[in-house]
Amino acid sequence: MKHHRKELSFTTPTRRAFINITAEVERAVAESGVKEGFVLVNAMHITASVFINDDERGLHHDFEQWLEKLAPEKPHSQYRHNGGEDNGDAHLKRQVMGREVVVAITGGRLDFGPWEQIFYGEFDGMRRKRVLVKIIGE
Numbered sequence: 783m784k785h786h787r788k789e790l791s792f793t794t795p796t797r798r799a800f801i802n803i804t805a806e807v808e809r810a811v812a813e814s815g816v817k818e819g820f821v822l823v824n825a826m827h828i829t830a831s832v833f834i835n836d837d838e839r840g841l842h843h844d845f846e847q848w849l850e851k852l853a854p855e856k857p858h859s860q861y862r863h864n865g866g867e868d869n870g871d872a873h874l875k876r877q878v879m880g881r882e883v884v885v886a887i888t889g890g891r892l893d894f895g896p897w898e899q900i901f902y903g904e905f906d907g908m909r910r911k912r913v914l915v916k917i918i919g920e
Contacts, residue, residue: 783819783919784816785916786810786813786815786915787812787914787917789912790803790902790913791913792904792910792912793909793910793911795905795907796908797904797908798875798904799907800842800845800902802899802900802901803832803901803903804845804899806915807892807915809893810915810917811890816887816918816920817890818887818889819920820884820887820917820919821884821892821915821916821917822872822914822915822916822917823883823884823885823913824882825902825911825914826872826911826914828873828874829869829904829905830876830898830902830903830906830911831875831876831880831881831905832840832881832882832883832901832902832903832913833880833883833900833903834883834894836897836899842879843902845884847917849875849879853870853874853878869906871874876903876905877905885900887917887919901917
């Protein structure tokens with residue numbers, strides 16, 4: 783069985799962002815030489831997310847609006863977590879959007895349905911964060 787590990791890193795210029803990382807994951811799969819297997823992609827920070835959905839600007843705007851209604855950033859005082867921090871909302875947003883995805887690899891390619899893409903979701907940005915890409919298979 784083959785295995786391959788790669789880290790991606792991001793420093794977003796804004797507090798929140800959605801970044802399509804599908805091409806980076808596809809490159810990692812190609813580097814691995816795995817033709818049949820799985821790729822795990824996970825955010826290595828508790829205020830960031832990895833998820834699969836459509837790469838459509840309106841949908842990303844809807845995510846932002848929906849998440850802000852579920853867990854508004856301000857006032858920071860509404861969160862007990864924020865004893866000395868201002869990112870309680872980011873932890874909740876990450877919980878809703880998820881930590882990781884697993885995608886099948888078939889014939890050396892990501893085995894996606896129509897419109898599926900992999901995204902990194904940042905909820906407390908403006909500092910360096912990492913995403914793990916772990917590939918296993920034959």
